[in-house]
């Protein structure tokens with residue numbers, strides 16, 4: 001099945017280059033990188049690129065992906081970065097050396113389980129600094145939880161604290177925000193009477209503070225996925241230059257299965273599309289269009305696809321078909337031709353987890 005489509009082609013050499021570049025840049029200012037593999041559904045080859053490129057931890061939101069990384073022979077410490085479900089604590093303790101935590105009940109369960117398994121599990125307590133996803137909002141409550149881990153939960157080690165920004169609340173990792181995090185760490189250090197090893201200052205968006213040289217000194221870990229896997233968001237959204245990074249690690253390729261001239265407006269009484277939406281169609285007359293053998297089940301939202309061929313425009317999709325306008329295309333598209341797309345994070349998470357999309361490494 002070598003020439004099966006659709007497929008995603010992955011350039012592991014460029015990926016590893018990006019890992020090395022980010023690890024080196026961050027290393028210069030004392031920051032270690034947790035390589036976050038969830039953006040590519042934890043493909044073991046991708047996890048290996050993070051490993052070989054020098055990430056200090058391999059991190060994922062999903063235990064299945066961490067298990068795959070271990071099974072692939074990776075010996076780096078594993079980190080669960082979605083705060084754990086109570087029902088996965090047992091597996092977490094077995095598979096992970098580190099986890100991000102924000103609930104006392106879960107910490108107690110993790111301590112008990114670690115005791116049963118004869119392990120010491122490292123925890124990083126999460127502070128919510130305003131992005132309003134996970135983490136302690138009340139920092140006194142957080143300090144008390146830290147003290148509980150330090151004093152009472154003998155099978156847990158309080159490795160440090162961290163925060164996440166820019167995922168739900170779109171909060172920026174400003175110097176002010178990160179200094180607030182350092183202040184929370186110092187408050188906790190005062191309560192427990194020792195220094196914390198780790199202050200984890202966020203994800204890809206915090207790389208901006210590395211590139212522009214304004215990262216507060218005590219931040220010493222970033223958990224980085226997108227900024228290595230795709231390296232698209234920072235230059236695209238924040239005009240943040242990162243000259244050393246490649247952006248061509250993932251290419252989606254789909255096969256043309258029909259090429260015809262058809263009206264651009266549907267003909268007949270209009271109801272709902274396959275997903276129950278009422279769609280507005282623009283009448284541009286008869287136009288040449290191609291159908292591709294890939295659909296929403298493979299990538300989610302067709303409007304997120306990024307065609308790389310000139311004059312190709314996405315019109316829409318159903319579960320298994322994608323419709324593209326090729327009236328103004330430079331190339332004379334034929335059935336059997338292969339169309340290439342660049343991908344963003346939203347597309348990448350789908351295509352790497354769809355079993356209809358084959359994965360090809362180069």
Ligand SMILES: *Cc1c(COP(=O)(O)O)cnc(C)c1O
Pocket residue numbers: 036038039061081082100164202203204205223224225226227
């Ligand atoms: C997904 C995630 C990351 C990595 O985010 P990127 O933007 O891909 O770098 C880091 N930390 C947590 C808690 C996450 O959920």
